[in-house]
Each structure stands twice: as structure tokens, then as C-alpha cells.
Amino acid sequence: MNSSTGSGGTLDAGVPQGSQPARSMAANLLSIRNLSKHYGDFRAVDNVSLDVRRGELMTFLGPSGSGKTTTLNMVAGFDTPTAGEILIDNQDISRVIPSRRNIGMVFQRYTLFPHMTVAENVGFPLMVRRVAKPQIAERVTRVLKLIRLESFGDRRPSQLSGGQQQRVALARALIYEPRLLLMDEPLGALDKRLREEIQLEIRRIHHQLDVTIIYVTHDQEEALRLSDRIAVFDNGRIAQIGAARELYDQPANAFVGAFLGNSNFLTGKIATANGGRYQVTLKDGSSIEAPARLALAPEQPVSVMFRPEKAILQSVSETSGFTNRVVGRITENVFLGDSATYEVRTASGELVTVKQPFGPSETKTRTMDEEIAVSWPHDCVHIFPIDR
Amino acid sequence: MLLTLQRMGPGRYVLYAITAIAVFYLLLPIVFIPILSFNASRWLEFPPPGWTLRWYEQLFTEEQWIGSIWNSVKVAFLVTASAIVLALPAAFVLVRGKFLGKTALNAFFASPMIVPVVIIAVALYGFALQWGMAGTLFAFVISHLILALPFAIISIGSSLQTFDIAYEKSAMICGASRVQALLHVTLPSIRPGIIAGALFAFLISWDEVVLAIFMATPSLQTLPVKIWVTLRTDLSPVIAAASSLLIGMSVLLLGISALIKRTRK
Amino acid sequence: MVAATEARDTATTELARQGRTLLPALPALVFLFLAFVLPVWVLFLRSFTEPATGLGNYQSLVTDSVYLDVLVNTFFVATAVTISTLLLAFPIAWFLVIVPSRVARMVFAVILLSMWTNLLVRTYAWLVLLQDTGAINQFLMYLGLTSAPVPLVNNMVGVIIGMTYIMLPFIVLPIHATMSTLDPALMQAASIAGAKARTIFFRILLPLTLPGISAGCIMVFVMSLGYYITPALLGGVRDMMIAQLVAELIQKFLNWGLGSAAAFILLFITLAIYFAYVRLVGLVRPT
Numbered sequence: 001m002n003s004s005t006g007s008g009g010t011l012d013a014g015v016p017q018g019s020q021p022a023r024s025m026a027a028n029l030l031s032i033r034n035l036s037k038h039y040g041d042f043r044a045v046d047n048v049s050l051d052v053r054r055g056e057l058m059t060f061l062g063p064s065g066s067g068k069t070t071t072l073n074m075v076a077g078f079d080t081p082t083a084g085e086i087l088i089d090n091q092d093i094s095r096v097i098p099s100r101r102n103i104g105m106v107f108q109r110y111t112l113f114p115h116m117t118v119a120e121n122v123g124f125p126l127m128v129r130r131v132a133k134p135q136i137a138e139r140v141t142r143v144l145k146l147i148r149l150e151s152f153g154d155r156r157p158s159q160l161s162g163g164q165q166q167r168v169a170l171a172r173a174l175i176y177e178p179r180l181l182l183m184d185e186p187l188g189a190l191d192k193r194l195r196e197e198i199q200l201e202i203r204r205i206h207h208q209l210d211v212t213i214i215y216v217t218h219d220q221e222e223a224l225r226l227s228d229r230i231a232v233f234d235n236g237r238i239a240q241i242g243a244a245r246e247l248y249d250q251p252a253n254a255f256v257g258a259f260l261g262n263s264n265f266l267t268g269k270i271a272t273a274n275g276g277r278y279q280v281t282l283k284d285g286s287s288i289e290a291p292a293r294l295a296l297a298p299e300q301p302v303s304v305m306f307r308p309e310k311a312i313l314q315s316v317s318e319t320s321g322f323t324n325r326v327v328g329r330i331t332e333n334v335f336l337g338d339s340a341t342y343e344v345r346t347a348s349g350e351l352v353t354v355k356q357p358f359g360p361s362e363t364k365t366r367t368m369d370e371e372i373a374v375s376w377p378h379d380c381v382h383i384f385p386i387d388r
Numbered sequence: 389m390l391l392t393l394q395r396m397g398p399g400r401y402v403l404y405a406i407t408a409i410a411v412f413y414l415l416l417p418i419v420f421i422p423i424l425s426f427n428a429s430r431w432l433e434f435p436p437p438g439w440t441l442r443w444y445e446q447l448f449t450e451e452q453w454i455g456s457i458w459n460s461v462k463v464a465f466l467v468t469a470s471a472i473v474l475a476l477p478a479a480f481v482l483v484r485g486k487f488l489g490k491t492a493l494n495a496f497f498a499s500p501m502i503v504p505v506v507i508i509a510v511a512l513y514g515f516a517l518q519w520g521m522a523g524t525l526f527a528f529v530i531s532h533l534i535l536a537l538p539f540a541i542i543s544i545g546s547s548l549q550t551f552d553i554a555y556e557k558s559a560m561i562c563g564a565s566r567v568q569a570l571l572h573v574t575l576p577s578i579r580p581g582i583i584a585g586a587l588f589a590f591l592i593s594w595d596e597v598v599l600a601i602f603m604a605t606p607s608l609q610t611l612p613v614k615i616w617v618t619l620r621t622d623l624s625p626v627i628a629a630a631s632s633l634l635i636g637m638s639v640l641l642l643g644i645s646a647l648i649k650r651t652r653k
Numbered sequence: 654m655v656a657a658t659e660a661r662d663t664a665t666t667e668l669a670r671q672g673r674t675l676l677p678a679l680p681a682l683v684f685l686f687l688a689f690v691l692p693v694w695v696l697f698l699r700s701f702t703e704p705a706t707g708l709g710n711y712q713s714l715v716t717d718s719v720y721l722d723v724l725v726n727t728f729f730v731a732t733a734v735t736i737s738t739l740l741l742a743f744p745i746a747w748f749l750v751i752v753p754s755r756v757a758r759m760v761f762a763v764i765l766l767s768m769w770t771n772l773l774v775r776t777y778a779w780l781v782l783l784q785d786t787g788a789i790n791q792f793l794m795y796l797g798l799t800s801a802p803v804p805l806v807n808n809m810v811g812v813i814i815g816m817t818y819i820m821l822p823f824i825v826l827p828i829h830a831t832m833s834t835l836d837p838a839l840m841q842a843a844s845i846a847g848a849k850a851r852t853i854f855f856r857i858l859l860p861l862t863l864p865g866i867s868a869g870c871i872m873v874f875v876m877s878l879g880y881y882i883t884p885a886l887l888g889g890v891r892d893m894m895i896a897q898l899v900a901e902l903i904q905k906f907l908n909w910g911l912g913s914a915a916a917f918i919l920l921f922i923t924l925a926i927y928f929a930y931v932r933l934v935g936l937v938r939p940t
């Protein structure tokens with residue numbers, strides 16, 4: 001029995017949720033090792049390994065069908081892995097049924113029981129654990145206060161808005177103080193405003209209760225706003241794990257670079273390597289420099305990536321500016337208030353986007369079809385090998 | 389334009405007329421019989437020469453009539469209970485199960501609805517004679533259950549089909565065992581389907597004629613059998629009184645099911 | 654070798670899993686098998702063994718003109734009932750689709766009420782209504798439409814009136830179900846394109862409603878073939894249908910061989926029509 005609720009743990013701030021016997025307080029609450037799920041020949045999850053630290057909020061970010069839900073379902077126990085293992089507190093839980101895993105889960109569709117009131121819904125996990133009635137009532141009140149729905153206990157789920165329903169679902173998952181809380185696109189069905197409001201709520205509760213959370217989303221903004229760390233999923237594999245800043249500044253591969261934020265990609269090949277820098281010849285003939293983070297041989301075709309906000313626009317005649325430079329014509333010009341976004345077509349026909357913030361000195365706007373130079377510093381460049 | 393009232397033109401009056409006639413046709417016997425049951429004339433003269441409660445008195449006092457009503461009630465309740473007990477787990481298998489030949493099993497459970505009742509009746513009649521079951525309550529229940537079971541399975545199955553299994557999953561992740569999830573979440577959610585199945589089963593048993601005729605003996609008859617037997621000799625107005633009772637029961641059960649539907653909304 | 658054993662192992666465990674999945678359905682399955690399949694199977698066997706082993710029973714059923722008449726009668730009644738119900742049901746379904754839902758609900762209530770009223774009661778009502786001295790004849794004579802009572806019962810007319818009454822709901826419901834899924838905009842589009850009402854009816858409404866019509870017709874036809882109570886009470890001696898024949902042969906004459914053979918001819922026809930329909934159109938959803 002993995003129940004941590006019998007002793008009537010508290011929901012007060014600052015009390016670590018692991019009020020369990022001091023078993024093994026490893027830094028990692030959850031460890032996933034070489035986890036795979038195959039449907040016939042199709043690999044929905046393909047050799048995934050990751051660790052979730054105690055008290056951390058980790059998001060699984062990835063496009064639709066990349067295996068996030070499948071991974072989560074295996075952690076919850078709704079799916080059996082084809083291979084690999086899942087450890088919680090260093091214990092293999094693959095043979096433990098979902099109800100004994102002491103995991104909380106909030107689903108994308110609201111799954112409040114329609115025939116129960118809000119209070120009955122929230123008290124359900126305690127009811128099935130045979131907690132005494134007065135105690136249930138007390139804890140329900142406390143957790144409803146936490147999600148700021150104290151006065152809604154007697155309503156039916158159908159009498160609540162979508163956002164309120166999802167907060168109740170969260171309360172139901174929190175009341176038994178699970179060691180791990182899984183959330184599968186819990187805000188997917190809500191509009192943007194409401195989503196942001198509840199995101200803040202989730203952050204607050206996460207800090208207040210110190211609960212470990214895995215949060216699935218395909219909305220990168222949501223991931224950036226909420227997470228301590230992000231695991232980016234791509235086709236059933238993990239493309240990269242790290243803090244948001246790390247993923248943005250040091251994408252491990254072109255997929256992460258492209259998926260998180262906006263980026264420019266130009267193709268070229270390695271010319272020479274010296275002093276920790278590569279010389280790369282681009283398709284249009286120009287030569288640029290890039291930091292040599294990977295060991296690549298000359299002639300290796302590469303994809304050159306840099307962020308639109310790292311580049312500046314200059315007249316072709318200007319020679320000041322950064323090491324790297326391509327020339328082209330402006331094909332698109334969008335005014336965004338605090339900034340302008342330009343699209344430049346290079347001689348090779350590739351498109352480069354430049355985002356120009358209107359700082360105190362920058363006031364110029366460029367005109368369409370103007371011949372222009374795009375320049376950016378070499379240390380903002382990432383190069384990824386392209387398979388030949 | 390042919391499916392919107394305003395644009396149908398005069399043709400719509402033809403539809404009104406035919407429907408009015410059909411509604412009259414459908415209502416005529418249902419309204420006529422209860423009126424007739426108060427007819428004072430022994431020979432069912434129409435229009436009635438006077439009114440009386442005599443036929444109801446006879447219905448509720450004559451040993452054979454009241455006994456048959458009582459038998460009908462007993463059989464119907466037993467059939468309802470057994471239909472639900474058998475249908476509930478079967479519906480779970482048919483909706484949730486993953487196995488070879490699922491469509492075949494579905495068809496098998498529906499097959500009593502396709503086979504003409506008279507064939508089931510004579511087949512069971514043969515069995516009843518051979519095993520000495522003719523004229524027992526058991527034979528009535530078994531035979532009616534064959535017809536009631538498919539209806540119970542279908543109505544429970546269809547409400548189970550619309551029940552989102554995610555509810556059960558969230559109950560289990562909350563710590564509920566399979567049994568707890570079933571008792572506290574699934575069964576309350578499919579209760580309308582179970583009640584509908586029970587009503588169907590009750591009504592089917594209560595109304596069953598053909599099977600009952602073959603299962604009955606003079607000493608044990610259900611109400612429809614008693615009507616049938618009496619009918620073969622004369623058209624006594626007591627039959628009208630008994631028929632009114634059956635009509636009343638149908639109205640009652642349909643009313644209940646309509647009420648349930650309304651509260652569900 | 655190893656792979657083969659493994660494959661067999663997983664196949665066996667898969668079978669075991671499927672067996673476990675089926676377990677809850679077992680009581681219902683066993684019940685239907687013992688109470689339904691087995692008796693019908695035994696009856697089937699008796700049609701070949703009584704009074705003598707062989708196909709004798711079937712032979713006499715298809716050669717003796719008395720029995721052939723019964724078959725012809727059966728098909729005639731089923732056809733007539735199907736046609737008369739269709740003629741009534743199509744306008745009713747159409748009416749139900751176009752009128753405000755409040756009106757439609759009331760008509761539906763009447764249809765359901767009649768459908769769920771005891772079969773015997775409805776038949777008894779017609780028996781009384783259609784008598785020479787019954788309300789309908791009284792009314793006709795009162796109007797002066799006829800001087801002597803019209804024989805409406807104990808003949809084919811009575812059977813068809815009574816069975817049309819009973820079968821009507823079974824055809825209205827599927828036609829209505831199909832018609833209510835049609836998009837009124839479709840008709841409008843056709844009429845804007847210049848089609849006349851007649852053309853729209855025959856080219857669009859009717860063809861699109863055909864699935865419901867065919868489902869309803871098949872259901873009525875097949876059910877009518879096997880009907881017992883109504884023809885037995887409303888029909889005359891010479892209007893016997895096959896279900897009556899089965900019942901009489903077995904209950905009255907204790908001729909189990911011939912009776913069960915007749916039962917299986919009925920079952921065979923029923924299943925043949927049903928399967929042909931499923932093959933052609935798809936499954937009929939029982940309503």
C-alpha cells in the first residue's frame with residue numbers, strides 16, 4: 001500500500017508532499033528508463049529515458065501524436081509498456097495497478113462525475129480510501145479554498161464554467177496529496193485568457209504545495225510559462241530535456257530549434273575549421289562563421305540556424321556590424337507596434353526573418369523590395385549536420 | 389423546400405389529413421376498449437345502452453381472473469430481475485470487450501428478436517412437455533426471459549456505449565478499486581439505461597401472449613393467456629376490463645420512461 | 654523453432670485473455686444456449702425424424718395444396734400489410750419531420766403507446782370494432798353508406814386491417830429516422846437550381862429516404878410472415894397463415910414432425926430475407 005493519506009497529511013504551504021515514511025529520499029521522484037510502447041510496427045513511444053526531480057514541474061512538449069499522452073498513460077498505469085521500466089522512489093511500479101500508484105491525474109476533458117456535487121467529487125478519493133466523513137468534509141473545504149471555489153461545494157459540475165470545472169478536477173487530484181501529479185493538456189479546451197489565469201493558479205499551487213508535476217502540452221508558451229524543465233517530444237523520442245532558456249539558447253537539434261520559438265534556417269556546408277570556429281559556405285556563396293560545438297568534417301552539409309531577434313538590418317553599403325552577413329531583398333514587412341518583422345529573400349531564394357525592436361534609437365522602417373544586408377553575430381549561430 | 393413547413397405549399401394539407409387519420413386509427417382501439425369496459429350491455433352493443441362497473445368487479449373477484457393477474461405480476465417481476473442480472477455483465481462484455489467474433493456474439497444475443505416467436509414457442513413447448521415444466525412459473529419466466537434479454541442488453545449496452553470510460557479511469561487514478569469505480573461511478577451513470585432495460589423487460593413479459601399460450605395449463609395462466617382462452621369462446625366485456633388494465637399498465641410504464649428521459653435532460 | 658513455440662505461447666495466452674474477457678457474459682450465453690438454441694435445435698431434428706426419418710415432412714408441405722395455400726396466403730398478407738403500412742407511414746414520417754417538435758412529440762407518444770399496448774388487446778379491440786354489429790359497421794349504416802353490415806372480420810380484410818395497425822410503428826420509426834437526418838438546404842439547393850417539386854420529390858427526397866423505407870419494409874414483411882395471434886383471431890378458417898399452421902399442427906394435432914418442418918420453412922424464409930437484406934444494405938438496427 002502506497003497510501004500517504006491515512007495519516008491525514010496537510011495541504012498547508014511549506015509541508016513537502018512526501019510526508020511518507022523516509023523511505024529513499026532520492027533526488028529523482030520518477031525515473032523512466034528505456035520506455036517503449038509499440039502498436040504493431042508503430043512506435044508511439046520509442047526508448048524514452050528521463051528523470052523527474054522531487055518538487056519539480058516538468059512539461060512534456062511536442063506536436064500532436066508525438067507520444068506525450070502515451071508516456072503519461074504508462075506512468076499512470078493505463079497502458080502497459082512494451083519495454084523499459086518506470087521507477088517511483090526507486091521502485092519499479094509496472095506491476096502496481098493505477099489505483100495503488102498514489103498518482104494524481106487531471107485529464108484534458110473534464111472528468112468530474114456528473115452525478116456528484118463538487119464537494120462529493122473532490123471528496124471522492126478520500127471516500128474510496130474510507131476516510132471518516134467529518135475529516136473528508138474538513139479537507140474538502142480546505143482544498144476548495146486552495147482553488148478559491150469555497151462556495152461552490154454544493155453545485156453540480158454542469159453548473160460550473162469550463163475553467164471552474166478544471167480547477168475542481170485539480171482539487172480532486174490534490175486532496176489525497178499524491179506523490180506525483182500528471183496533467184494531460186488540462187487547459188486545452190479553454191480560451192486563451194482563462195488558460196493564462198489558471199496557469200498562474202497552477203504555478204501558485206505548485207509552489208505552495210511543493211508537489212511534483214508532469215504537465216503535458218503542445219503549446220510552447222504554456223510550457224515556457226510553467227515549467228522548471230521541459231522535455232521536448234518528437235515522434236515518440238525525446239529530442240531534448242532542459243530548462244526553457246537552455247532549450248532556446250542551445251537547441252540540441254534542428255527540431256528543437258524549429259519547434260521552440262522562431263528561427264531562421266539556411267543551408268550550407270563546412271568549409272574549414274580553425275580556432276574553435278567553422279567557416280561555413282552558404283548556398284548563395286557567402287561565407288559565415290559559427291562556433292564549433294560539434295565535431296564536423298569539411299564538406300559536411302549543415303543547416304545554419306539563428307533567431308530573428310539576434311540579427312539586424314543594414315544598408316548594403318554599411319560595413320560595420322557583425323561577422324556574419326547575407327544580402328537580399330525585403331519581400332515582407334510587418335509592423336507590430338513594439339517591433340517590426342521583415343522577411344528577406346537571399347540570392348539563393350531562401351527566406352530570412354529579422355525581428356527589429358523599436359528601441360529608443362531605432363526608428364527607421366524599411367521599404368519593400370529594398371536591397372538590404374542581414375547581419376548577425378557568429379556566437380548566436382547553431383549548426384546541425386544534415387544527413388547526406 | 390419539401391422539408392420546410394412554410395414552403396411546402398398546399399401539399400402539406402394532404403400530409404396533415406393522412407396523419408390525422410392515422411392518429412385516429414392508432415388511438416381508436418386504445419380509447420375504445422376502456423369505454424367499452426364500462427358498457428352495461430352483455431353483448432357489447434354500440435352505442436352503449438348504459439354504464440356499469442360490473443365487469444371490473446368480475447375481473448377482480450373471479451378466482452381465475454385475479455389469479456391470472458397475480459401470475460402475470462409475479463412472472464414479470466422475476467423476468468425483470470433476471471434480465472438485468474444477466475444483461476448487465478453481458479452488456480459490459482459486448483461494449484468493452486476486445487475479442488474475436490464480437491459481432492457474432494452481438495448477433496447471437498439479438499437473435500431471439502429475429503426468430504419468429506411462434507417457433508421459439510413450439511420449441512420450448514416440446515421441452516416443457518418432455519421435462520414436465522408445462523404450467524410452471526419457471527417455464528413462464530424462462531420463456532419470457534428469452535425475449536426480454538435482448539432488449540435489456542441493448543438498452544444497457546447503448547447507455548454504456550455513451551459512457552465515457554475516462555470517468556472510470558479518473559476514479560481509478562483517484563484510488564478507487566475496480567469495484568468501487570463500478571459502484572460509485574459507472575453504475576450511477578448508466579442507471580437510465582438499466583431502468584429502461586428493466587421497463588422493457590417488465591413490459592415484454594407482462595404483454596407476452598404467444599409464448600405464454602404454449603407454457604400455460606388451465607391451472608396456471610397469465611392475464612394474456614386468460615384473455616386468449618376466454619376470447620376463443622366469447623367476447624365477454626370482462627375481457628374489455630382486463631384489456632383496460634393492460635392498457636393502463638402500458639401507459640403507466642411509458643409515462644415513467646418519459647419522465648426519466650425528461651429528468652435526464 | 655523457439656520463435657514458433659513463443660508464437661504459440663502468445664497465441665495461447667491471448668486465447669486465455671479472450672476467454673477471461675468473455676466470462677461475465679457467460680451466464681447470459683449459457684441461458685440463451687440452453688433455453689433457446691437447444692430447444693430450437695431439437696425441434697429442427699424432429700422435423701427429420703418424426704414420424705419417419707427423412708425429408709418426408711418437407712415433401713408433403715411443398716406438394717400438398719392445402720399447405721401450399723397457407724404459404725401463398727402468408728406471402729399475400731405480408732405483402733399487402735407491407736404496402737398498406739408503407740402508404741400510411743411515409744406521409745406520417747414526413748409530417749413528423751416538418752412540423753414543430755411539440756406536435757411531433759404528441760404524435761410520437763400516440764405511436765409509442767399503440768406499439769406498447771398489448772398485442773392481444775389491440776387485436777381484441779379490432780375484433781369487436783369490426784363485428785357485423787360493431788361500431789364501424791353501425792357507423793357506416795348510420796351514414797347510409799351501406800344497408801347491410803359489411804363483412805370486415807373473419808376474413809382477409811380483417812387480418813390486413815389488424816396487422817397494418819400493429820406493424821405501422823415499425824415502419825414509421827425507421828423512415829422518420831432517415832428522413833430527419835436529411836438537410837432541408839438540400840431541397841432548397843435543388844429548387845434554386847430550378848427543379849420542380851415533383852422532380853425534387855422523386856429525384857432527391859425519395860432516393861435519400863430509401864434506406865429507411867427498405868429497412869422498415871423488410872422489418873414489417875419479415876415480422877408479418879411469422880405472425881400468429883392477429884391472423885388467428887381476425888382471419889377466417891381459410892385465411893390461415895404459416896405460424897398458425899405450426900401452432901395448430903403441434904398443439905391441436907400433436908403432429909410434431911410436420912409442425913416443426915413448417916416452423917423451419919418459416920425460419921428459413923425469415924433468415925434468408927434478413928441475411929439478403931444485411932448483405933445488400935447493411936445491418937438493420939432494431940428500434
Ligand SMILES: Nc1ncnc2c1ncn2[C@@H]1O[C@H](COP(=O)(O)OP(=O)(O)OP(=O)(O)O)[C@@H](O)[C@H]1O
Pocket residue numbers: 039042044062063064065066067068069070071218
Ligand atoms: N491504441 C492505439 N493504437 C494505435 N496507435 C495508437 C494508440 N494510441 C495512440 N496511438 C498512436 O500513438 C501516437 C502517439 O499518441 P499520443 O496520444 O501519445 O500523442 P500525443 O503526443 O499525446 O498527441 P496529442 O498532442 O495530440 O495529444 C499517435 O500517433 C497515435 O496515433
Ligand SMILES: [Mg+2]
Pocket residue numbers: 068069070184
Ligand atoms: Mg495527448
